[in-house]
Structure formats: structure tokens, C-alpha cells
Amino acid sequence: xxxxxxLSMINRVISKEEQEYLDSYDLSAYKQPSLAADIAIFxxxxxxxxxxxxxxxxxxxxxxxxxxxxxxxxxxEWALPGGFCQENEDxxxxxxxxxxxxxxxxxxxxxxxxxxxxxxxxPRGWIISNTFLALIDGTKQxxxxxxxxxxxxxxxxxxxxxxxxxxxxxNEVIIDRQYALxxxxxxxxxxxxxxxxxxxxxIEFKNxxxxxxxxxxxxxGLAFDxxxxxxxxxxxxxxxxxxxxxIVFDLMPEKFTLAQLQNAFEIILSKPLLTPNFRRxxxxxxxxxxxxxxxVGHRPAKYFVRNIEAFY
Amino acid sequence: xxxxxxLSMINRVISKEEQEYLDSYDLSAYKQPSLAADIAIFxxxxxxxxxxxxxxxxxxxxxxxxxxxxxxxxxxEWALPGGFCQENEDxxxxxxxxxxxxxxxxxxxxxxxxxxxxxxxxPRGWIISNTFLALIDGTKQxxxxxxxxxxxxxxxxxxxxxxxxxxxxxNEVIIDRQYALxxxxxxxxxxxxxxxxxxxxxIEFKNxxxxxxxxxxxxxGLAFDxxxxxxxxxxxxxxxxxxxxxIVFDLMPEKFTLAQLQNAFEIILSKPLLTPNFRRxxxxxxxxxxxxxxxVGHRPAKYFVRNIEAFY
DNA sequence: CTAATAGTGTCTTTTAGACAATATTAA
DNA sequence: TTAATATTGTCTAAAAGACACTATTAG
Numbered sequence: 001x002x003x004x005x006x007l008s009m010i011n012r013v014i015s016k017e018e019q020e021y022l023d024s025y026d027l028s029a030y031k032q033p034s035l036a037a038d039i040a041i042f043x044x045x046x047x048x049x050x051x052x053x054x055x056x057x058x059x060x061x062x063x064x065x066x067x068x069x070x071x072x073x074x075x076x077e078w079a080l081p082g083g084f085c086q087e088n089e090d091x092x093x094x095x096x097x098x099x100x101x102x103x104x105x106x107x108x109x110x111x112x113x114x115x116x117x118x119x120x121x122x123p124r125g126w127i128i129s130n131t132f133l134a135l136i137d138g139t140k141q142x143x144x145x146x147x148x149x150x151x152x153x154x155x156x157x158x159x160x161x162x163x164x165x166x167x168x169x170x171n172e173v174i175i176d177r178q179y180a181l182x183x184x185x186x187x188x189x190x191x192x193x194x195x196x197x198x199x200x201x202x203i204e205f206k207n208x209x210x211x212x213x214x215x216x217x218x219x220x221g222l223a224f225d226x227x228x229x230x231x232x233x234x235x236x237x238x239x240x241x242x243x244x245x246x247i248v249f250d251l252m253p254e255k256f257t258l259a260q261l262q263n264a265f266e267i268i269l270s271k272p273l274l275t276p277n278f279r280r281x282x283x284x285x286x287x288x289x290x291x292x293x294x295x296v297g298h299r300p301a302k303y304f305v306r307n308i309e310a311f312y
Numbered sequence: 313x314x315x316x317x318x319l320s321m322i323n324r325v326i327s328k329e330e331q332e333y334l335d336s337y338d339l340s341a342y343k344q345p346s347l348a349a350d351i352a353i354f355x356x357x358x359x360x361x362x363x364x365x366x367x368x369x370x371x372x373x374x375x376x377x378x379x380x381x382x383x384x385x386x387x388x389e390w391a392l393p394g395g396f397c398q399e400n401e402d403x404x405x406x407x408x409x410x411x412x413x414x415x416x417x418x419x420x421x422x423x424x425x426x427x428x429x430x431x432x433x434x435p436r437g438w439i440i441s442n443t444f445l446a447l448i449d450g451t452k453q454x455x456x457x458x459x460x461x462x463x464x465x466x467x468x469x470x471x472x473x474x475x476x477x478x479x480x481x482x483n484e485v486i487i488d489r490q491y492a493l494x495x496x497x498x499x500x501x502x503x504x505x506x507x508x509x510x511x512x513x514x515i516e517f518k519n520x521x522x523x524x525x526x527x528x529x530x531x532x533g534l535a536f537d538x539x540x541x542x543x544x545x546x547x548x549x550x551x552x553x554x555x556x557x558x559i560v561f562d563l564m565p566e567k568f569t570l571a572q573l574q575n576a577f578e579i580i581l582s583k584p585l586l587t588p589n590f591r592r593x594x595x596x597x598x599x600x601x602x603x604x605x606x607x608v609g610h611r612p613a614k615y616f617v618r619n620i621e622a623f624y
Numbered sequence: 625c626t627a628a629t630a631g632t633g634t635c636t637t638t639t640a641g642a643c644a645a646t647a648t649t650a651a
Numbered sequence: 652t653t654a655a656t657a658t659t660g661t662c663t664a665a666a667a668g669a670c671a672c673t674a675t676t677a678g
Contacts, residue, residue: 018387027437034339072333087438090428112426115403175624209421277640280640299647308484308485367626367627587631591630611629
């Protein structure tokens with residue numbers, strides 16, 4: 001829900017002395033990096049396999065958009081959509097531009113969640129990636145809306161903690177967690193593609209301060225350090241939803257049922273919620289319409305829209 | 313509390329074909345920016361004026377560290393500490409390096425909060441600033457610990473909303489807010505320095521999506537777009553504290569009284585809290601020591617330390 | 625003693641959790 | 652009718668808000 005654009009009108013008189021300084025100033029005296037914007041674009045989509053039971057709703061899942069690299073490095077591997085930041089734009093604009101190119105979506109929730117610049121992360125050289133979390137309405141997206149021939153695909157994504165080790169000493173805590181990241185292609189027309197990775201999280205609290213580091217300890221099919229970036233994007237998404245929940249609406253179409261909304265919460269938080277309590281909590285944030293779902297093989301549900309006044 | 317360091321060990325076999333591709337690849341074919349890390353370093357410090365009343369505790373305030381620019385551009389104006397990212401480090405490391413240089417503090421809470429790259433933000437050229445929020449224990453810091461002769465100073469900082477306009481149409485919300493940012497030097501030995509700025513926040517919800525932009529509409533004494541960056545850092549700090557509160561402990565020394573802790577919350581949230589309720593909420597996060605404050609002109613207070621187990 | 629701050633007890637209100645029960649649809 | 656999902660009601664438990672009250676210190 002937060003797409004940011006910064007404008008600073010700094011009207012300043014530049015003296016002759018300052019102009020001379022500026023004219024002789026050489027930014028490239030220090031080596032400059034390339035700056036990329038990489039985006040973890042999530043949406044909620046139905047899984048491919050339809051249940052044979054006409055009564056059952058089709059299952060939904062968290063999906064992430066990846067692009068198959070057509071060129072070195074990491075040719076043939078799957079990577080987050082992204083691109084280099086250009087001189088006439090800030091990095092939010094780069095991210096939004098890439099997002100529109102890949103999905104056809106003009107606006108979306110877009111939030112800066114990290115910056116990655118480990119010296120060896122890209123064999124082409126010094127490339128820093130500012131990474132973004134984007135959430136889009138799954139019914140709106142059109143993969144490969146852009147004209148370029150990149151192969152883009154939605155993947156069912158899941159991140160689960162497979163080991164969690166905590167050691168508490170006096171005034172000191174060390175936590176090691178391993179996460180299994182798993183991605184499977186959500187497209188029946190093509191062969192099933194499975195990508196996976198193991199990411200280790202190391203948290204150290206010592207001398208009154210916390211240090212967190214991440215490491216890729218296993219990787220199958222994901223380019224660069226993207227397995228780590230994706231894992232952290234998912235953790236960041238969960239955190240955001242836990243702390244307010246309002247961003248979940250960015251995954252919804254204009255009109256949605258409360259079951260759809262609840263489903264989205266459950267998918268992101270990886271835990272079931274009690275329906276009556278969920279509805280009670282959402283009540284002030286939505287407005288009932290007079291439309292109903294139909295042809296669903298069971299009792300139809302009311303469609304709701306956001307109650308935007310309650311958001312501000 | 314979160315200082316991040318990323319390590320990705322990507323062990324990959326590079327084919328001859330790929331090596332040839334890499335050898336001929338020229339990153340500088342596209343223009344490259346300079347990347348800077350700028351840090352909003354906050355701490356809570358006593359205000360300069362001591363009350364004449366021996367019973368009263370000295371007042372405390374939120375303080376921000378600024379550096380007087382000794383060179384063009386914006387020579388003589390005050391700016392956030394920061395510096396260019398170097399090739400052997402990621403931008404978190406640049407931020408931490410700058411922080412240590414300026415304050416002598418080795419570890420601190422450090423969080424990426426934004427990226428600024430408007431084309432005209434720096435007259436020297438294309439400089440992108442990844443900005444960080446840092447919180448340090450005010451009793452530990454030593455301004456100008458580094459050897460360079462930069463003039464660094466703590467400023468009492470306050471951000472207040474001076475106008476708030478909301479228009480709700482059908483499916484559309486437009487909000488315009490003006491914030492007054494005010495900074496006054498916290499150093500009795502020098503002349504009183506007052507910096508101020510007006511920053512406008514524009515929020516638009518339209519076509520199911522939110523767009524937020526910020527603009528500097530008045531500025532006295534602050535360099536570049538730093539008035540906006542500072543304002544947003546303060547808003548970001550408030551948001552973090554509202555959503556969990558745990559980061560407030562990063563502003564505390566090892567041992568602190570509950571009144572000190574409550575004071576920090578009140579300063580950041582700009583609102584008074586009810587003491588009994590505050591103590592009840594903090595109880596699981598702290599451990600009582602057997603030390604007490606003394607010589608305070610009134611009933612002494614117990615010192616507490618963090619209960620680190622409750623944080624994880 | 626007094627002003628100032630430290631610390632406790634308890635009542636009320638709000639919010640969250642659990643679960644039973646009823647309602648409606650397509651086949 | 653039935654299996655599936657939609658929707659409501661209500662009881663209980665926990666958390667948050669409000670405020671009266673007692674405790675301790677330096678001067």
C-alpha cells in the first residue's frame with residue numbers, strides 16, 4: 001500500500017566559489033557501484049490442481065514471480081525480477097518500472113526491505129541490490145505483459161523453519177535457525193519446476209546488542225543470493241502482517257469475500273484463524289456490498305470492499 | 313537492535329563460455345551512481361538547562377547527531393553523518409563504520425529505512441543515499457571520537473504536525489500533512505544553534521492503491537534533502553516503537569530505572585503514559601537488580617536490566 | 625514536614641480466544 | 652438430502668485503561 005516517491009525542491013543560490021568547487025569535483029574518483037532494484041512480487045493464486053469435488057473451493061497459495069535468466073551469469077537459473085537503476089529515476093521508480101514491465105500492474109504496494117552488497121554476490125562486479133517487497137492482486141496480473149522475451153513464471157512458495165537452536169548464557173543469546181525455501185511452478189501447461197534452498201539465520205545478542213546474519217547453505221536453481229533475499233522477504237511479509245494486517249488487502253481484488261481475506265491471512269501467517277473472531281476483527285475495515293458469489297457448490301458469500309476511511 | 317550482515321557463499325563452477333561472457337561484460341556501459349549511507353543517530357540526553365529545584369529530575373529529550381559541513385556543497389549547513397559506500401563493504405557496514413567514527417559506539421541498533429535518489433538531490437551528481445536509523449545509549453556516546461576535525465553536535469529534535477487535511481471522496485482519500493521539524497543544539501558551551509524545516513506529506517489512495525510523497529517546503533540550516541530524511545526517520549522510529557517497543561531498550565544503558573524507560577517511550581511517542589500500566593507491561597521484559605539510584609532528592613528507584621530471554 | 629518521584633492494588637472496559645449453533649447453496 | 656462453506660451468538664480469558672493509594676528520600 002505504500003509506494004513512495006520523493007521530491008525535494010531545494011532552491012539554493014550557488015555562489016561562484018561553490019560552482020568552481022563543483023566543476024572540479026570528480027565523483028568517479030572513488031569507484032562507483034551499479035545499483036539494481038530487485039523485487040519480490042507476491043500474489044495469492046489458486047493452485048494448479050483442481051479438486052474433483054464440485055463442492056470444495058479451489059485451494060490457494062502464496063505465489064512469487066521469478067524470471068528465468070537467459071544470459072550469464074546464472075544462465076538458466078531463476079531470479080527475482082529487477083534491473084539497474086537509471087539516472088533519471090530513484091530506485092523506487094526503477095522497482096515500479098520493472099514491476100509494471102513484468103506483470104502489467106501499474107500500481108502496487110511497494111516497500112524497501114533490504115540492501116545487499118556482499119563483495120562476491122555478482123561475478124560481473126560490484127552490484128548492490130536494493131530489494132523491495134511488492135504485493136499485487138492475483139486476479140489482475142498478466143505475466144509477460146511486457147514485450148521482452150524473458151520467461152517469467154509464478155511459483156508456489158513456502159518457507160518453513162526446519163531447525164531452531166537457542167543457547168542462553170548470562171547476558172548472551174545465540175540462535176541458529178534453518179529455513180527450507182521451496183518453490184514449485186504454478187503452471188500446468190509446462191513441466192513442473194521445483195526450486196529449493198536452505199537458508200541459515202544466525203542471531204547473536206551480546207554486549208547489549210543484536211547482530212543478525214543470513215547464509216545460503218544449500219541452493220538448487222535460484223540465481224545469485226536470491227534464495228536469501230526471497231527468504232527474508234517472506235519473513236518481512238509475515239512480520240508486517242503480524243504487526244498490522246492492513247497490507248493483506250493489497251493482495252485482494254476490489255471485491256472479495258471474508259473467506260478469501262481470511263485465507264490470505266492464514267497463508268501468510270501459516271496458521272489457521274478462528275472465523276468468528278477474524279470476522280469480528282475485520283468488520284470495521286470492510287463494507288458489505290449487495291453482491292454475492294454464486295455457482296460455488298455451497299452457500300454463497302457476500303462480497304465486501306475496503307472501508308478506506310477506517311484505514312486513515 | 314538489528315544490525316545485519318549478509319554473507320552468501322555461492323559456490324559455483326564457472327564454465328569457459330561464462331568466463332568469456334564475464335570478461336567482455338562492461339558494467340560501466342550504463343552510468344553508475346555513487347552510493348552513500350546516511351544515518352539518523354538518535355539518543356536520549358538530558359537537556360542543557362538544569363532545573364534549580366534540587367528535587368526535580370533533569371529533563372530529557374530525543375537528540376539527533378548532526379555534522380556541520382566543512383566543504384561545498386551546503387558548506388556551513390548541518391547534515392546527517394554518512395559517507396560513500398566502499399567496494400569491500402556492504403552498505404550496512406558503511407553505516408556502522410560511519411557511526412563508530414562519529415560516536416565511538418561499536419555496536420548499535422541499525423536499520424535501513426529508506427533510499428533517496430531524486431535526480432537533483434546533490435549538485436555533485438548522481439548520489440543515491442541509503443538511509444539508516446540508529447539508536448544508541450546516550451551515556452556511552454562520545455561525540456567526535458574519531459580523529460577528523462568535523463564539527464559534530466547533538467541537537468534536541470522535535471517533529472510536530474502543524475496541519476492535517478483529509479478529503480474523502482468515493483473510493484478515494486487525499487491527505488496533506490505539514491510537519492514542523494525543529495532542532496536546537498544541546499551544548500551549553502557553544503552558541504545556541506537552531507535549525508528548522510517544514511516537510512509536507514502527501515498521501516493519496518486511489519484505484520485501490522496508496523501513494524505517499526514528501527516534500528521540503530521550508531528549510532533553515534539543513535543540508536541537501538536531510539530535513540525530509542530526518543522527518544521520515546522520526547516517523548519511522550515512532551512507528552517501530554508503536555508496533556513493538558522493544559527497540560526502546562537500545563536507547564538505555566545496561567542498568568536503568570523504569571522511570572527512565574517510560575520517559576524514553578513518552579518522548580518518542582510524544583504522549584504521557586500511565587505509570588502503573590506501563591510497569592505492568594514492561595514487567596516481563598526486565599529483571600530487577602539490587603542496586604538503587606541515590607542522591608536524587610526524592611525516593612530512589614530500583615535499577616533494572618533487560619530480561620533477554622523474554623526478547624527471543 | 626514537604627515536594628518530588630517510586631511503586632502497588634484494584635476496578636472497569638476492551639479485545640482476544642474458543643466453540644456451539646444456525647443458514648444457504650448446487651447437485 | 653447432503654457436504655461444503657457462510658454467518659451469528661455467546662461465554663470466557665486476557666490485556667489495556669483509569670485512578671486511588673502507599674512508600675521513600677534529601678533537604
